[in-house]
Amino acid sequence: MSVFGLATLVMVALGLLFSGSPDVAANAPPPAISDVKIDNFSFTPVTLTVTAGSTVTWTNRDDIPHTVVSADDPKAFKSKVMDTDEKFSFTFTKPGTYTYFCSVHPKMTGTVVVK
Secondary structure, X not given: OOHHHHHXXXXXHXXXXXXXXXXXXXXXXXXXXXXXXEEOOEEEOOEEEEOOOEEEEEEEOOOXXXXXXXXXXXXXXXXXXXXXXXXXXXXXXXXXXEEEEOOXXXXXXXXXXXX
């Protein structure tokens, strides 16, 4: 094999080695948690970070009713009163910081950060 042929073979091999698709899993952010649990008079997690277009679902695991109400004016979202195991979902389409509370128990607060 000539030097030119060997060099060409090495270049082709290197091209194939480095031309594979990038490791998307290594570059992608970890999946955002999109569920919030309501239990023991608290929202868990208290602060949730998601990407725009994500749907967040709150589930009442407490044995008393709760709500999820945006603190923004006008309200970005507002649930009905949820009994045990009832759910409320909202899709966040715009980046920003959204604070919310339970209108039945206003000391219960949480935040959704949308990137």
